[in-house]
Every structure is written in C-alpha cells, then in structure tokens.
Amino acid sequence: MAESLSFPYILSTEYVDDQLARPFIPVSIRYHRNSIDTSAMLDSGADTSILPYAMGLALGADWSRQPDLWHLEGFGGELETKKLVADLVIGSWHPLRILFGWTRANDVPVVLGQLNFFYLVDICFYRSRELVQLSLVSTE
Amino acid sequence: MIASKLREELLALDHDQKLAVVALLTDGLTKEQDEEWERLSQSQREFKFIPPIRIKPKASAEFLRMLEEESLLNG
Numbered sequence: 001m002a003e004s005l006s007f008p009y010i011l012s013t014e015y016v017d018d019q020l021a022r023p024f025i026p027v028s029i030r031y032h033r034n035s036i037d038t039s040a041m042l043d044s045g046a047d048t049s050i051l052p053y054a055m056g057l058a059l060g061a062d063w064s065r066q067p068d069l070w071h072l073e074g075f076g077g078e079l080e081t082k083k084l085v086a087d088l089v090i091g092s093w094h095p096l097r098i099l100f101g102w103t104r105a106n107d108v109p110v111v112l113g114q115l116n117f118f119y120l121v122d123i124c125f126y127r128s129r130e131l132v133q134l135s136l137v138s139t140e
Numbered sequence: 141m142i143a144s145k146l147r148e149e150l151l152a153l154d155h156d157q158k159l160a161v162v163a164l165l166t167d168g169l170t171k172e173q174d175e176e177w178e179r180l181s182q183s184q185r186e187f188k189f190i191p192p193i194r195i196k197p198k199a200s201a202e203f204l205r206m207l208e209e210e211s212l213l214n215g
Contacts, residue, residue: 046193071199
C-alpha cells in the first residue's frame with residue numbers, strides 16, 4: 001500500500017503577488033518522452049485539471065493536433081482548451097494518468113481539480129497547519 | 141464614439157506605453173483613490189490567478205463518460 005504524503009502550503013509569487021500560502025505540491029508531468037518537474041496547485045473548487053500553454057508546448061504537445069475539450073468554461077464564459085492526458089508523478093507513487101484541459105493561458109499554474117485527480121487521490125487540507133495530506137484511493 | 145476610439149488606441153499600445161498611461165492617470169490621485177486603484181489592481185491579479193474552471197452544465201455526463209471510457213476514474 002502506498003504511503004500517504006504530506007506537503008506544506010507554500011508561497012508561490014510566480015502567479016500572484018501576495019503573502020498567502022497555498023496548497024502547491026511538487027510533481028513531475030510526463031507526456032510521451034518528455035518530463036517536467038513543477039509545482040501544482042490542488043484546487044477542490046476546479047472541476048478539472050488545467051495545464052498552462054507553455055508547459056504543454058514544453059512537454060512536446062502540438063496545439064493543432066490535440067482534440068478540443070469543448071466541455072469547459074471559465075468565469076468569463078468560453079474557455080479554449082485542448083484535451084491532454086499525461087502521467088503525473090507525486091513522490092514515490094506510481095504515475096497517475098490525468099486528464100488536463102490544456103489552456104492557451106500562461107498566467108495560471110498547473111491546477112489539479114476534481115475530474116479526474118480527486119477520483120484517484122484522497123486529500124485532506126489542514127489550513128490551520130498549512131499542510132495538505134494525500135493518499136491514493138484504494139482500488140481493493 | 142470617442143470612448144470607442146480611445147479604447148481602440150489604448151489597446152494598441154505596448155506594455156510599457158500602457159504602464160506610462162497608468163502612471164499619468166494615477167499621478168494626481170488622492171490617497172483614497174490610490175488605495176481604490178490598488179484594490180482593483182489586486183482583485184484583477186487575483187481574478188487572473190485562477191479563473192474558476194467549470195464543466196458546462198450540459199456537458200458533465202459526456203465528460204464523465206469520456207473519463208470512464210478511458211479508465212481515468214480509477215487508479
């Protein structure tokens with residue numbers, strides 16, 4: 001059985017200039033033969049996971065060849081996204097296949113949302129301790 | 141009409157030119173106006189940070205079906 005993992009909330013001023021620690025976790029994203037080490041924000045309020053544009057390109061994805069993911073919308077209405085399924089590695093866990101909405105935007109972090117990340121991983125947020133705890137969903 | 145033309149011209153400016161316009165416009169602000177400007181700027185940054193990502197109401201069933209078909213709902 002895979003061990004549960006704990007990560008502290010961190011300040012990430014890369015995307016927003018404030019002093020609010022958020023539940024970012026270190027991950028590796030693998031797509032075909034390419035891999036990127038980055039941090040991803042756990043967002044229980046997001047329906048899906050999101051991959052910023054530059055990161056998809058760095059993983060070797062071709063915007064014109066990825067299928068449209070027309071199902072999504074953002075605050076301002078239509079959200080142009082492509083479907084991109086990649087492997088996500090957290091700590092010593094086996095890779096998780098995650099469906100990302102690959103967006104044209106670059107001013108967003110990698111977001112891990114409900115579908116399908118939260119189906120695969122149980123997550124406890126401890127805001128008071130600025131800590132997040134993850135465990136793999138048991139399939140037994 | 142004038143506002144429309146002005147908007148068009150402002151949007152055509154490059155980043156540094158836009159910053160120069162902002163500096164010009166905010167130069168004569170009172171302290172309260174300056175704080176309000178900062179508050180609005182902050183909310184804009186927060187809005188850009190994570191737009192809420194939603195599955196369209198009528199697309200959720202198909203989205204779930206797609207995940208199931210690709211065995212993405214269980215490890």
